[in-house]
Amino acid sequence: MIVAVVRSVRFPLPLLLLLAACGSGDDSSGFALRTTTKAAEASAGIVVAGDWMVYFASENFSGPAGTDLNTNDADAIDQVAFAVNLRSGVETNTGVAALGAAIVGGDVYLVVDEALDGFDWNGVGGIGGIVLVHWSQAVPVPALVDTLDFAPGELPQAVDGRLYYAAETAFVAGGETNLRVLTPGSAPVQVPNDTSPENVRAHLIRQDEGLLFCFVDETENGTDRNNDGDATDGHMLALLDGTNATPTLRNVGRPMQDDSDPLDARTLGTSHWLVAFLVDEAGHGGTNLNAQALFMQPLLPENCLGSDSDALDQVLSFLDIDFATVGALTPINTGLAGHDRVLVLNGFVATISDEVEANCNLNAVTGDADMNDDVARWVAIAAQADIAPAREPEQLHALATGIGGGSMGLSVLDDRLIAVIDEAADSEDFDTQPGEIVADHDLVAWLDPAAGTPVWHFSHQSQTVDCCGANPPNPCRHGTGIFDTDCDSEPFAGTSWMAAEEVGDRLALVFLEEVPGTNPNVGSLNTNLDCGLVAKDQPPDKTDGLPVWADFEAGPTLDFDGVGYSVDLNNAGIEIAGSFAFFRVSEAADNRDYNNDGQKNDVVLFRNPLLACGPVSMATSSLVPGQVITTDRQRGAAFLSSESQAGIDFNDDGDKVDLVVRYFSF
Numbered sequence: 001m002i003v004a005v006v007r008s009v010r011f012p013l014p015l016l017l018l019l020a021a022c023g024s025g026d027d028s029s030g031f032a033l034r035t036t037t038k039a040a041e042a043s044a045g046i047v048v049a050g051d052w053m054v055y056f057a058s059e060n061f062s063g064p065a066g067t068d069l070n071t072n073d074a075d076a077i078d079q080v081a082f083a084v085n086l087r088s089g090v091e092t093n094t095g096v097a098a099l100g101a102a103i104v105g106g107d108v109y110l111v112v113d114e115a116l117d118g119f120d121w122n123g124v125g126g127i128g129g130i131v132l133v134h135w136s137q138a139v140p141v142p143a144l145v146d147t148l149d150f151a152p153g154e155l156p157q158a159v160d161g162r163l164y165y166a167a168e169t170a171f172v173a174g175g176e177t178n179l180r181v182l183t184p185g186s187a188p189v190q191v192p193n194d195t196s197p198e199n200v201r202a203h204l205i206r207q208d209e210g211l212l213f214c215f216v217d218e219t220e221n222g223t224d225r226n227n228d229g230d231a232t233d234g235h236m237l238a239l240l241d242g243t244n245a246t247p248t249l250r251n252v253g254r255p256m257q258d259d260s261d262p263l264d265a266r267t268l269g270t271s272h273w274l275v276a277f278l279v280d281e282a283g284h285g286g287t288n289l290n291a292q293a294l295f296m297q298p299l300l301p302e303n304c305l306g307s308d309s310d311a312l313d314q315v316l317s318f319l320d321i322d323f324a325t326v327g328a329l330t331p332i333n334t335g336l337a338g339h340d341r342v343l344v345l346n347g348f349v350a351t352i353s354d355e356v357e358a359n360c361n362l363n364a365v366t367g368d369a370d371m372n373d374d375v376a377r378w379v380a381i382a383a384q385a386d387i388a389p390a391r392e393p394e395q396l397h398a399l400a401t402g403i404g405g406g407s408m409g410l411s412v413l414d415d416r417l418i419a420v421i422d423e424a425a426d427s428e429d430f431d432t433q434p435g436e437i438v439a440d441h442d443l444v445a446w447l448d449p450a451a452g453t454p455v456w457h458f459s460h461q462s463q464t465v466d467c468c469g470a471n472p473p474n475p476c477r478h479g480t481g482i483f484d485t486d487c488d489s490e491p492f493a494g495t496s497w498m499a500a501e502e503v504g505d506r507l508a509l510v511f512l513e514e515v516p517g518t519n520p521n522v523g524s525l526n527t528n529l530d531c532g533l534v535a536k537d538q539p540p541d542k543t544d545g546l547p548v549w550a551d552f553e554a555g556p557t558l559d560f561d562g563v564g565y566s567v568d569l570n571n572a573g574i575e576i577a578g579s580f581a582f583f584r585v586s587e588a589a590d591n592r593d594y595n596n597d598g599q600k601n602d603v604v605l606f607r608n609p610l611l612a613c614g615p616v617s618m619a620t621s622s623l624v625p626g627q628v629i630t631t632d633r634q635r636g637a638a639f640l641s642s643e644s645q646a647g648i649d650f651n652d653d654g655d656k657v658d659l660v661v662r663y664f665s666f
Contacts, residue, residue, distance in 0.1 A: 031616075031665075032664060032665075033662050033664050034089045034663055035661070036084065036651070037091055037651055038057035038058070038069070038082060038660075039057065039058045039658035039660060040640060040659050040661045041056040041079040042624045045630070046661060047103055048637060049632050050632065050635050051106070051665075052083065052106060053663055054084070055638070055661045056079040056098065056101075057079065057081075058079060059079070061653075061658050063654070064654055064655065069093060069095070069097075070096055072097075073097070073118025073119075078116055079097060079098070080094070081101055084663065086665050087665060094110065094135045096112055096117060096133055097112065102155060102158045102163060103158060104158045104163050105184060106184075108134070108136060109132055109134055109165075110132070110134075111131075111148065111150070112132070115128055121133060122147045124147065129168070130148045131147050132145040133145060136184075146180065146188060147168045148168055149167055149169075149178050149201060149203070150166070151259070153259075156204070157207045159210055162182060162183050164180070164181050165179070165180055165182070165188075166180075166201070166202060166204060167179070167180045167188070174198070175193050176190055176193060176200075177191050177192065177193045177249050179204075179240065179249060181245065181246075181247065183245070191247055191248065191249055192248050193249050193251075194249060198223060200216055200238075201217070201221055203216075207242055209266065210241070211267075211273045213237070213263050214249065215236060215256065216235075216251070217236075218231040218232060218234070219233075219234060225253060226253045226285070227253070234255075235258055235259055235261075236254070237252040237254050238252060239275065243271060248323075252329055253331070254277070255283030256277065261314070262278065262340055263277050264277075264342050264349075268320070268322075269322075271322065274318060274344050275318060275321060275344070276318045276344045276350075277319075277342060278316060278317070279315050279316075279331075280314055281311040281315060288310065289311075289333050289335065290315050290336065291307055292335075293307075294333065294384070295387055297388035299389055300358065300359075300360045301365070302391075304359070306359065307359065308337065308357070314337065315337055316337075316349060316379075318332050319332070332383065333384055333387075335387060337353050337357035337358045338352055339351070343412050345417070345449060347450065348381065348449045349381065350377065350378035350412075350417060350449075351377060352376060352408060355371040355372065355374075356371055356372075358375075362377075362396045363396050363397055366393075366397065366427050368398065368426060368427040373399075374401045374409075375396050375397065376396075376399055376409075376417060377390060378390055378449050390454065394456070395447070397421045397428070397445075398425035399419055399420060399422060400420040400421065403495060404498075404569075404572065405498045411501065413446070413551070413552065413558075416448045417448075418445075418550075420444055420495055421443050421444075421445050421458075423441050424440045430445075431458065431492040442494050442496065442512075443458055443492055443493065444458075444494065444558070448556075459492065460491050461480055461481065461489055461491035462555060478557040478559045479491055479559055480511075482516040484519050485521045486521055490516035493515060493560060494514060495509045495510050496572075497509060497569065497570060497571070505552075506576050506581075507551070508549050508550075508574035508576055510547065510548070510569065510574070511547075511548045511560055512546075513542040517542030522542075524537055524541060524542055525546060526544050536592040537590055544566035544567075545566065545569045545572065545589075546562055547581060548560040548561060549561055549562065549581045565606060565615060566585060566586050567585055567589075568589075568603050568623075573626060577633040578666035579610050580608065580609055582605060582606070582629050584603050585603065587600045587602045588600055595619070602620055602621075602642075602645040603621045603622065603623060604617055605618045605641075620642060620645050620646035621640070622640040622645070623642070624659070635666060636663060636664060637663065637664060637666075640661060640662075641661070643656040643657060643659070
């Protein structure tokens with residue numbers, strides 16, 4: 001038989017089986033589903049915070065001929081904000097066509113394009129401004145808050161019970177910014193600038209762990225903020241302490257390429273963060289930031305004879321910022337060319353390096369002969385003179401950046417790097433599976449950068465005792481838990497989807513059957529083993545991906561808890577909230593009709609407790625890319641459900657072609 005062990009050391013249950021097929025059951029445990037009354041505009045997203053949700057109804061899909069829901073413009077082409085109380089189920093049309101929303105407590109703030117809403121909210125210059133509008137259940141009449149200084153895609157940010165936004169306003173004194181902080185029920189307060197008497201117009205990007213990332217356009221302000229001799233840089237990084245009710249905008253003095261650049265922050269204490277970001281060489285005065293001459297220690301492996309000679313890269317920098325201190329900030333340049341991902345660990349920062357940008361075949365030692373790969377690189381926090389990036393050949397491997405989930409093949413769990421290594425791109429066979437014709441798996445590996453000699457671990461199974469037999473002892477209940485019929489260990493894991501960030505001590509990813517399944521003595525892992533009997537995956541195959549929520553166990557060993565259901569391989573959308581994992585199951589892959597519509601071609605929202613095996617089929621989901629639910633991970637969640645897949649007219653508008661929002665409380 002195939003033994004597959006789920007972690008059971010935290011609860012006194014009988015032996016459970018990882019990737020076991022558990023009954024879908026009846027949803028009677030408090031996750032009562034409600035459905036919105038209107039078709040949703042999928043591209044607008046959903047906002048969930050506390051007891052409230054805002055979704056954007058599609059006028060075009062509301063009713064056979066469309067419905068004018070904002071009543072201001074006499075057309076039916078808008079997306080209109082609806083506010084929903086997750087506890088009571090009361091749904092209210094705000095009557096406002098909006099671009100986006102933020103929720104602070106029970107107060108809803110909408111970003112409104114007057115031209116789209118057909119209404120002159122601010123009474124200035126006719127219909128054409130972008131404004132901030134307030135709505136609440138207590139004061140249900142929408143009202144103007146302010147006119148926004150709007151950058152494309154910019155949204156107000158809610159942090160610690162306050163709202164931050166960029167206002168279109170004239171400066172009245174020196175040292176001001178256009179940023180405002182608003183506590184519901186009080187007037188907005190102006191955020192000052194740290195380089196008084198300079199006045200600054202800034203824009204919000206997003207917040208991370210209470211720190212607000214902003215950018216300043218030098219051309220809009222006419223000021224050189226990085227001392228490179230020009231005032232033409234469009235995205236100068238600035239930071240704001242969102243945990244302080246009276247914050248000051250701090251200039252980092254480094255340009256980003258644009259406002260979609262990766263950013264990461266880690267809380268070090270009260271108003272204190274470690275921040276990682278990429279600096280645009282071209283914007284920073286055309287400076288070659290990864291030239292070897294800037295560093296005492298080598299940046300590249302020994303096989304790379306020369307350093308980078310251009311000024312066209314995005315280079316990883318970090319900053320230890322304590323808002324209690326004053327004066328100019330001093331970012332540290334790591335010299336590592338990066339793109340798309342930056343990560344902050346305890347004492348380390350990391351990024352993904354393109355070999356062409358690094359001017360080095362970083363993984364040459366594996367036998368790779370090209371410079372087409374993306375490689376994980378990291379460095380310990382230190383003064384620039386002491387910067388010494390990881391450069392040993394066995395530490396540098398090609399990532400599978402094309403997987404789903406937003407991680408691009410690199411994440412963090414418990415201050416260890418989790419990578420998805422592309423064997424084919426790396427020209428290396430790490431799992432050496434019996435029967436494997438070519439090395440073509442995308443394998444999960446982990447590395448502790450704080451170890452004396454950091455190495456990548458591809459084997460994920462406790463090897464301390466014999467795990468076979470009827471009653472394997474506890475030390476074996478870690479890792480993949482896969483053994484073949486000869487009692488041989490199959491400790492490797494492959495994935496097609498990995499979450500961009502950990503939640504608590506868990507990292508969500510998809511476990512591919514094909515990796516241990518290369519061994520002919522390992523069968524399908526989403527067949528019936530334990531934890532209920534569900535006939536599915538018949539005839540059994542080894543082509544599915546199964547939802548897991550990994551953590552580290554004693555050893556340390558990367559442990560894969562999960563259940564034997566087949567997810568949508570590249571769009572699993574696994575989300576962790578309220579001590580449950582939620583995921584998108586593929587009926588076709590499981591060969592089972594979970595939503596009882598007579599077909600086996602839909603995707604369905606499932607949930608399962610993190611520490612037990614009890615999966616429940618909740619409702620029909622949708623193929624819209626992204627997480628299967630939208631949640632603040634505290635009170636409730638919402639998700640898009642496809643009427644055409646469910647075969648149900650959820651919103652009673654006479655058709656079955658809509659996407660509707662369904663929601664529940666924890």
